[in-house]
Amino acid sequence: AVLTGMLAVIVALIAKGWIYALITLALIIAVQQLEGHVLQPLGMGRAVAIHPLAIVLAIAGGAVMAGIVGALLAVPALAFLNSAI
Structure with a gap:
């Protein structure tokens, strides 16, 4: 996830500029935090x-x-x- 996130930020930086790269970085961080702190515990809690x-x-x-x-x-x-x- 980290490597693909870096790739997305680099592509956004090259294609659209640093503003879009920062927005992309913020979205990637938000999605990873949501997954790690909300979705994984919910799924694991249901499994066990x-x-x-x-x-x-x-x-x-x-x-x-x-x-x-x-x-x-x-x-x-x-x-x-x-x-x-």
Whole structure:
């Protein structure tokens, strides 16, 4: 997503100028933030039957405690704990 976003900004810069490049950059950032902070937790929450806020908090907590590995393992661990309890 980062590489294609950079490509879109470069094309907009060459074709239309820096104003359109900045607008393109803002749109790309907005879409990526929406996907990462709203759509992915909603989809993952439905897949494992856990509230999306719990997913976000688990990922944040896992990242704080164990870095990237903790963030990656947070949702499976939360799903395991949810089914065990």
